[in-house]
Amino acid sequence: MLNQTKFFSLLSTIIFTFLSFSSLSASTSDSVLLYTPYTKISVSPGQSVEYSIDVINNSHHLFDGELRLWGIPRSWNYSLKSGPYNINRIAVLPNDRKSLTLNVEVPYQVNKGTYAFRISAGNSVLNLRINVTEKGSSETEFTTDQLNRQGNASSTFSFRATLKNRTAEKQMYALLADVPRGWTITFKSDYNQVTSVELDANTTKDINIDIKAPEEVEAGTYKIPIRAVTSSTSADLVLEVVITGTYQMTLTTPTGLLSTKVNAGGEKKIQLVVKNTGSSELNDIQMKSENPSNWEVTFQPLSIAKLSPGKETTVYAIIKADKKAIPGDYVVNMEAKTPETSSTISFRVMVQTPIVWGLIGTVIILAAIGGVVYLFRKYGRR
Amino acid sequence: MSEPIIELVDLTKKYRLFTAVDHINLTVRKGEIFGFLGPNGAGKSTTILMMLGLTEPTEGSVRVCGIDPERQPLGVKRRVGYLPEDVGFYDNRDGVFNLIYTARLNSIPEDEAKTRALELLQLVGLEDAAQKNAGQYSRGMRQRLGLADVLIKNPEIAILDEPTSGIDPQGVKSFLNLILKLRDEHGLTVLFSSHNLHQVEEVCDRVAIFNSGKLQAVGDIEALSNQVFGESGHNLEEIYNCFFEGGTEQ
Amino acid sequence: MMNVNITAISQKRFNNNAKKSPYSMSLNRNKVQHPFWVMVSKEISDQVRSWRFIILVALIALTCLASVYTALTQFPKSAGAKSSEDIFFFLKLFTLSDGTLPSFTVFISFLGPLLGLSLGFDAINSEMNRGTLSRILSQPIYRDYIINAKFLAALSVVSFLFVTLGLLVVGAGLIFLGIPPTVDELWRVIFFVLLSIVYVAFWLNLSIFFSIIFRQSATSALAGIAVWIFFSIFYNMIIQLIAKGIAPQQIYSEQQAVNFQNFVLNLMRLNPSQLFSDATVTLLMPSVRSLGALTMAQVEGAIPTPLPLGQSLLMVWPQVTGLVAGTIVLFAISYYLFMRREVRSR
Incomplete structure (x- = not known):
């Protein structure tokens, strides 16, 4: 204790001297x-x-x-x-x-x-x-380290923002967003969905913002202004969402009927509809098929160069059954494919025996009956 | 008596190797009782079958009641009653059924057929055996049932092939009487095939003698006698024997 | 004894029906039935009254109903397995067997010929032997009425029998299963019954044929039974032997194996009972899609679904054609022989 006091007095003497x-x-x-x-x-x-x-x-x-x-x-x-x-x-x-x-x-x-x-x-x-040491700010700060997110129409854009109350008072912030129609936005604080947050003076809070665009949204950059407002102060944050296009298409038939009948060895032309249900243009759609062996499936046309969103085009598939196919149901899978997306349909093809053989059989029977009729004519009136 | 009812012109039937009937010309008149005489295989039955349209002639033509049996067999069969040699019946059915069946084949209504069948059974003396199965009938009963069978269709011509074989002499007598009666009362023409010369002589107005498919002679006994012996008075047996040197067939 | 009194015999000519169409049946009792139908009904009543028919019908009815009974007892066991065939639940009555007693269809294919043979083996020769043929032929009927009436009578008896059996099975099914058959099933049953009738008609015509060429009924019956035994027992053995003999030494390809199999099968199909069983299997088991051997390529991509009725019919059409044409040809030959036959008295 004594030593300490001594040391301080010494120190103070030195400082004092210097300052003087x-x-x-x-x-x-x-x-x-x-x-x-x-x-x-x-x-x-x-x-x-x-x-x-x-x-x-x-x-x-x-x-x-x-x-x-x-x-x-x-x-x-x-x-x-x-x-x-x-x-x-x-x-x-x-x-x-x-x-x-x-x-x-x-x-x-x-x-x-x-x-x-x-x-x-x-x-x-x-x-x-x-x-x-730094530039001073307003009384409320709403910031995020990453303003920009990219994704397709079906993805959820998640932002993490920080709300800072730099006022001297406790503040109740209402969280507001101005989103285009059809969009949804949710604010989360501590994993709970919120519409407002309360911050003590000079505290910060992390706010998670999830933004979801409607499926049919067009590709492009969207600015989403976000505000945290109290009666006395407010802060703005403008988030940026970049929607990349979606790639979707469907392959169907005009009637929706996915079965057909074909004679063994015969051909059947089927009308198919390829529809771009995504939001981006589809390029170079290739038609492919997976069919029983010795069957042939050819497409007219074999590929579609370009298909705009929402548009549809007709493709004809010509299914040629095996000559030796047995009567009954077979499955033929057909696919419309781009590198980005594809659509497959299973077509049920019922093979029928050509009616020709039935006719030949009938002709044989008729010939036999004809023979009997001839005999009746020749000998019957005795 | 003068109206021809059966006309055979150049009637010929050839089988592969032999000629069964060889150019026969014959006319049977309405109301006649006509006898066919000849040994077995002489061509009598074949001629009869051709008259009924059951066999086709190789050559020549047949007219029965003015109808060609080859062209219109039904027309002939409707008018002609045929009693085949050794006639058969459906053994598992009784006599009445057999008669009714024949009647109905002749398009006679069932009720009428039944009455007629019973009448005819009485006529031929089979009323007691009416309900018996035909299989139990004796030969003679079958022949009598056969006669009823011929009569039930009410024919214009009755062709009887050996009708009296197997019938006792008493039965034969009434059988022949019945034939005569039918001819007299209904104008029935009867073709009577037999090799019993006495029976033929007894009832037939005219006879035709067959041998090996050929018609040897046709006519009444007197004409034949004249033809063969140059004089009348000979009986049929003598005439017949002239054609078949050797014994007669009894 | 013979009281000659035939005045009772009415002399009026009977109105003949020559103007009417030859086979038109008059059902009105007061009117005159056409001679052809008189003959048919007489033949039917002959058949039905005969002991051999009664015995055979009893045999067929008992065996078939026994097989249906076993099929019914099998149902609870097989009902568990659900497959595409189960849609055709009802048809199993005809095809199901517990292994001890053959199924309904097998009985029909085995006993059907016997029925056909028994109905026709003495059709013509008995008429000749009894001496009724020439007598009947001298009545105002055409000669072919006899063979036509005999055939038609036997056919109607068979049809009646099989329709009755079919109805019995369907009725039993309704009572014990409580499930009505679908329209498709009903049609299949109808076609099966029709096919059975044709099959028996084939044997019927064969026996009528024998009854024309053999004078003795016993010979004719024996000939028919010989053919029946040959086809039901020996024919398959002979084909097996032939198949062994001509089988290729080495099978080089699947196609070759399949071709050989189908060749042997086609030899088998010269047997009418093979045609019949092919046809019944296809009709009563809609899941059957082929009756021959198949290559893998043919099976690939095929999904096990039942065939629609039309396709089943088309598939067995060759068999049906064979049976029907065979039946008709046999009839035509019999008819020709009968019409050319010399009519002689006994």
């Missing part, structure tokens, strides 16, 4: 000195700086002088106090010192830079500098 010199240099001949240890302080906007300033009277006279501050920006608040009182003038006994407290509030809205101001008591002047 500097103060001396600042106020050349005067014997009244203004002293504070930290003359350049770095702060961020909204912080307040509290200086403890000593007024030291080295003369043998009583000092009584006006206290003045110069150079503090007008929008800044400050106060000079000793104890509970605001001080304008100070008197110090010879070889005595008095402490003052200078409180400077750096507002939120402040430019980055060094602000110099002076305090004077009588002829003594103390130069102080406050370095505002």
Whole structure:
């Protein structure tokens, strides 16, 4: 304890000595000195700086002088106090010192830079500098590290934003968004869906924003303005959603009927409809089929060069059944395909025996009956 | 008596190797009882079958009641009753059924057929055997049933092929009487084929003698006698024997 | 004894029906029935009264109903397995067997010929032997009435029998299964019955044919039974032997194997009972899509669905054609022989 006290007294002696010199240099001949240890302080906007300033009277006279501050920006608040009182003038006994407290509030809205101001008591002047390390902001901040998201129409665009209440009071923010019709937007805070959040003064909160575009939305860039509003303050954030086109198509028949009949060895022309149900243009649609062996499926045309969204085109498929196919159902799969998407239909093809054989059989039977009729004619009337 | 009812012109039937009937010319008049005489295989039955249209002639023509049996067999069959040699019946059916069946084949209504069948059974003396199965009939009863069978269709001509075989002499006598009666009362023409010369002589107005498919002679007994012996008075047996040197067939 | 009194015999000529169409049947009792139908009804009554018919009908009815009974007892066991065939639940009555007793269709294919033979083996020769032929022929009827009436009478008896059997099975099915058959099933049953009638008609015509060429009924019956036994027992054995003999030493391709199989099958099909069973299997089991051997290529892509009735019919059309044409040809030959036959008395 003793040692510590000793050390401090020593330290204070050294500092004192040093400061005395500097103060001396600042106020050349005067014997009244203004002293504070930290003359350049770095702060961020909204912080307040509290200086403890000593007024030291080295003369043998009583000092009584006006206290003045110069150079503090007008929008800044400050106060000079000793104890509970605001001080304008100070008197110090010879070889005595008095402490003052200078409180400077750096507002939120402040430019980055060094602000110099002076305090004077009588002829003594103390130069102080406050370095505002960043640009000051409004009272509420709504920010996100990534403003832009890209995806197709069916994806969900998730943003993470930070809401900062830089006001001195607790705030209740309503979260608003201006989305085009058909879009949905949800705000989440702490995994709960919210429409408003409450922030204590000088706190921040993470807000998750999910945006969903309607399926049929056209490709393009969409700006989504988001606002956090209270009665007194508000903050804006403009999110950007880039919708890439969707690739979808359907392959059907005009009637929706997915079965047909064909004679063994015979051909059947089937009308198919390829429809672009996505939002992007489809290029180079290839028609393919998967059919039983010895069957042939040819398409007319074999490929579609270009199909705009919402448009449809007709393709004919010519199914040629195997000569030796047995009667009954077979499955033929047909596919319309682009690198981006594809659509498949299973076509049920019922193979029929050519009626020709039935006719030949009937002809044979008729010939036999004809023979009997001939016999009846020839011999019947006996 | 003068109206021809059966006319055979150059009637010939050839089988592959032999000629069964060889150019026969014959006329049977309405109301006649005409006898066919000749040994077995002489061509009598074949001639009869051709008259009925059951066999086609190779050559020549047949007219029965003015109808060609080859062209219109039904017209002939409707008018002609035929009693085949050794006639058969449906053995598992009784006599009445067999008669009614024949009647109905002749388009006689069922009720009428039944009455007629019973009448005819009485006529031929089979009323007691009416309900018996035909299979139980004796030969003679069958022949008598056969006669009823011929009569039930009410024919214009009755062709009887060996009708008296198997019938006792008493039965034969009434059988022949019945034939005569039918001819006299209804103008029935009867073709009577037999090799029983006595029976033929007894009832037939005229006879035709067949041998090996050829018609040897036609005419009444007197004419034949004149033809063969140059004088009348010979009986049929003598005439017949002239054609078949050797014994007669009894 | 013979009281000659035939005045009772009315002398009026009977109105003949020559103007009417020759086969028109007059059902009115007061009117005169056409001689042809008189003959047909007489033949039907002959058939129905005969002991051999009664015995055979009893045999067929009992065996068939027994097989339907076993099919019914099999139903609870087979009902569990659900497959495409189950849509055709009802048809199983005809095809299901528990292994001890053959199915309904097998009985028909085995006993049907016997029925046909028994109905016709003495059709013509008995008339000749009894001496009734020439007597009947001298009545105002055409000669072919006899063979036509005999055939038609036997055919109607068979038809009646099979329709009755079919109705019995359907009725039993309705009672014990409680499920009505679908329209498709009903049609299949109808076609099956028709086919059975044609099949029996084939054997009927064969026996009528024998009854014309053989004078003795016993010979004719024996000839018919010989053919029946040959086809139902020996024919398949002979084909097996032939198949073994001509089988290729080495099978090089699937196609070759299939071709050989189908060749042997086609030899089998010279047997009318094979034609019949082919046709019944296809008609009563709609899932049957082919009656021959198949290559893999033919099966690929095929899905196991039942065939529609029309396709089933088209598939068995060759078999049906064979049976029907065979029946008609046999009839035509019999008819020709009968019409050319010399009519002689006994």
